[in-house]
Amino acid sequence: xxxxxxCFEALAxxxxxxxxxxxxxxxxxxxxxxxxxHAMVEAGVDVIELGVPFSDPMADGPVIQLASQRALxxxxxxxxxxxxxxxxxQRNTTTPVVLMGxxxxxxxxxxxxxxxxxxxxxxxxxxLVDLPPExxxxxxxxxxxxxxxxxxxxxPTTTEERMARIAEAGSGYLYYVSLKGVTGSAALNxxxxxxxxxxxxxxxxxxxxxxFGIKDAASxxxxxxxxxxxVVGSALVQRIADYADQPDQIPxxxxxxxxxxxxxxxxxx
Amino acid sequence: xxxxPDYAAFPDAGGHFGQFGGRFVSETLMAALAExxxxxxxxxxxxxxxxxxxxxxxxxxxxxxxxxxxxxxxRELGGAQIFLKREDLxxxxxxKVNNTVGQALVAKRMGKPxxxxxxxxxxxxVATATVAARLGLKCQVYMGAEDVERQKLNVYRMKLLGxxxxxxxxxxxxxxxxxxxxxxxxVTNVDDxxxxxxxxxxxxxxxxxxxxxxxxxxxxxxxxHLEQTGRLPDALLACVGGGSNAIGLFHPFLExxxxxxxxxEAGGDGIETGRHAAPLGGGRPGVLHGNRxxxxxDADGQIIPTHSISAGLDYPGVGPEHAWLKDIGRASYVSVTxxxxxxxxxxxTLVEGIMPALESAHALAYARKLAPTMGxxxxxxxxxxxxxxKDIHTVAAIDGINF
Ligand SMILES: Cc1ncc(COP(=O)(O)O)c(C=O)c1O
Numbered sequence: 139x140x141x142x143x144x145c146f147e148a149l150a151x152x153x154x155x156x157x158x159x160x161x162x163x164x165x166x167x168x169x170x171x172x173x174x175x176h177a178m179v180e181a182g183v184d185v186i187e188l189g190v191p192f193s194d195p196m197a198d199g200p201v202i203q204l205a206s207q208r209a210l211x212x213x214x215x216x217x218x219x220x221x222x223x224x225x226x227x228q229r230n231t232t233t234p235v236v237l238m239g240x241x242x243x244x245x246x247x248x249x250x251x252x253x254x255x256x257x258x259x260x261x262x263x264x265x266l267v268d269l270p271p272e273x274x275x276x277x278x279x280x281x282x283x284x285x286x287x288x289x290x291x292x293x294p295t296t297t298e299e300r301m302a303r304i305a306e307a308g309s310g311y312l313y314y315v316s317l318k319g320v321t322g323s324a325a326l327n328x329x330x331x332x333x334x335x336x337x338x339x340x341x342x343x344x345x346x347x348x349x350f351g352i353k354d355a356a357s358x359x360x361x362x363x364x365x366x367x368x369v370v371g372s373a374l375v376q377r378i379a380d381y382a383d384q385p386d387q388i389p390x391x392x393x394x395x396x397x398x399x400x401x402x403x404x405x406x407x
Numbered sequence: 408x409x410x411x412p413d414y415a416a417f418p419d420a421g422g423h424f425g426q427f428g429g430r431f432v433s434e435t436l437m438a439a440l441a442e443x444x445x446x447x448x449x450x451x452x453x454x455x456x457x458x459x460x461x462x463x464x465x466x467x468x469x470x471x472x473x474x475x476x477x478x479x480x481x482r483e484l485g486g487a488q489i490f491l492k493r494e495d496l497x498x499x500x501x502x503k504v505n506n507t508v509g510q511a512l513v514a515k516r517m518g519k520p521x522x523x524x525x526x527x528x529x530x531x532x533v534a535t536a537t538v539a540a541r542l543g544l545k546c547q548v549y550m551g552a553e554d555v556e557r558q559k560l561n562v563y564r565m566k567l568l569g570x571x572x573x574x575x576x577x578x579x580x581x582x583x584x585x586x587x588x589x590x591x592x593x594v595t596n597v598d599d600x601x602x603x604x605x606x607x608x609x610x611x612x613x614x615x616x617x618x619x620x621x622x623x624x625x626x627x628x629x630x631x632h633l634e635q636t637g638r639l640p641d642a643l644l645a646c647v648g649g650g651s652n653a654i655g656l657f658h659p660f661l662e663x664x665x666x667x668x669x670x671x672e673a674g675g676d677g678i679e680t681g682r683h684a685a686p687l688g689g690g691r692p693g694v695l696h697g698n699r700x701x702x703x704x705d706a707d708g709q710i711i712p713t714h715s716i717s718a719g720l721d722y723p724g725v726g727p728e729h730a731w732l733k734d735i736g737r738a739s740y741v742s743v744t745x746x747x748x749x750x751x752x753x754x755x756t757l758v759e760g761i762m763p764a765l766e767s768a769h770a771l772a773y774a775r776k777l778a779p780t781m782g783x784x785x786x787x788x789x790x791x792x793x794x795x796x797k798d799i800h801t802v803a804a805i806d807g808i809n810f
């Protein structure tokens with residue numbers, strides 16, 4: 139069984155939900171990322187989403203745009219991100235790692251090379267924001283063959299018909315984008331999310347993670363009640379930005395935020 | 408490719424021109440693009456819509472634009488006869504308005520009260536603000552902070568027209584970043600907002616729809632040239648930023664195989680210096696802004712900064728149909744430098760009394776090279792895509808003059 143599947147299965151058996159942090163790899167410098175990943179695991183996260191920096195992050199708000207810029211300025215590259223995952227795997231062989239980013243760096247490396255190197259480094263899945271299933275005909279078989287999960291987004295604007303199609307094409311888990319907007323947007327409507335997640339469940343056997351707009355313990359707890367996983371991004375990345383000139387503080391700072399969310403998610407009523 | 412493609416069959420149903428084009432966007436926009444596509448596919452064959460579009464082009468834009476034989480300039484260059492397709496004489500001063508009139512009519516049909524646009528030189532922003540004023544639509548225009556600085560006149564024009572100009576300082580603070588920001592706006596406000604893209608790039612159906620709205624350039628030019636000379640031209644020249652004025656001129660001639668097509672990219676300081684904006688000449692295929700096309704990128708797939716004297720060409724990508732026409736060999740893509748562009752700008756102004764936009768001056772600069780290699784009985788049509796008033800500050804600064 140894949141790391142992602144066993145992770146969600148174990149959580150389901152315990153009646154718990156996955157806490158899934160997103161951080162941009164190499165932000166603010168390459169040396170920060172691997173210690174940060176370990177610190178997040180110690181704080182109780184279940185899956186790590188690692189952002190691959192891109193020069194033109196069209197689907198991201200200012201917080202993650204700036205993280206991409208900082209990482210690129212510090213020399214980040216797709217190969218560099220894979221190397222970080224390989225280093226992380228020297229001490230952690232169980233926590234699933236998913237790369238999240240844009241298609242062009244993957245195209246530049248080549249689908250085949252990317253998929254092979256990613257799996258060899260210990261990456262479990264990839265979410266390419268600007269690659270809908272319609273355009274994935276060439277990528278999908280390569281990922282499948284190498285055993286790299288292809289994680290897709292579902293949005294508030296996605297029709298039910300498309301949900302079914304995406305659920306069919308995706309693997310690992312599905313990522314429901316809780317609002318219309320870019321990452322880091324504010325307004326989260328938990329009731330609306332709950333209805334959507336139920337609709338998605340009619341079409342999908344995969345676990346469903348929800349992201350965008352979750353920024354603290356309360357929103358993490360609310361979403362954990364309706365979804366299988368809670369994705370937190372901009373709130374963590376903002377904390378990293380706040381400590382960009384004290385990088386040694388970053389792992390503890392981010393772990394602190396995550397520990398609060400973990401506790402809120404696990405607390406019984 | 409041995410057999411001539413059926414050009415009218417492109418793009419395919421998924422918006423692809425061979426390996427190029429497509430719809431590479433985040434999931435939130437997929438439904439909006441599908442809705443736009445369905446609406447547009449119905450409208451493009453709707454005689455009522457087409458009649459309304461033609462009427463606006465005639466009475467609001469001032470079409471047809473003249474096809475003018477630049478006799479004195481042609482004589483001086485000593486080769487082919489050079490005809491100028493006078494898109495500079497359109498309302499608002501460039502070809503861009505053909506497209507904004509078309510898209511605004513689509514927006515109206517879709518009942519969207521708000522339009523957004525990205526702009527580089529400001530011509531597309533002005534053309535969008537203009538149609539928005541006329542139709543009473545709320546209008547916000549994203550513009551790179553660097554371009555806001557070098558195109559102050561157009562920024563003020565947009566404000567006078569009631570639009571809000573939003574400077575974008577992310578990334579390289581030019582056209583590509585303005586487009587990123589417009590996409591982010593659209594994702595957020597997709598219910599009430601229509602995104603008027605200013606060139607033949609972006610996700611399907613934009614490259615097709617924008618091309619269709621600009622085809623009037625080539626349709627008119629073809630008929631005008633036939634009427635004035637009794638034959639087809641030997642070559643067409645147009646500058647290529649995203650490629651909308653070029654595809655508008657080229658498209659109605661694609662099946663006329665005797666007509667050579669030249670797209671002129673911004674060579675900046677020269678392709679060999681790396682400081683340019685010529686993805687077809689110095690880039691490779693990749694994915695940006697919703698479509699697969701030639702891009703200026705580094706080995707890691709990051710988009711790299713571009714350089715051009717002209718804000719409207721300062722873009723690291725190009726419309727997917729051009730990428731395809733290049734690969735199948737139907738069109739040739741060349742480049743000229745900033746210096747050659749400036750020389751052509753000055754020459755046309757002095758010799759013909761027509762001050763071209765710096766974008767259009769790229770096409771003129773290549774005409775200066777090409778015409779002398781051709782016979783006097785041959786002819787070229789150059790797309791004079793816009794007028795140069797907006798660039799007077801740029802040229803004056805080079806001359807050391809500050810107003
Ligand atoms: C006068 C003029 N010509 C050409 C262009 C380049 O655009 P395109 O390549 O889409 O025609 C611009 C863009 O701002 C322009 O203002």
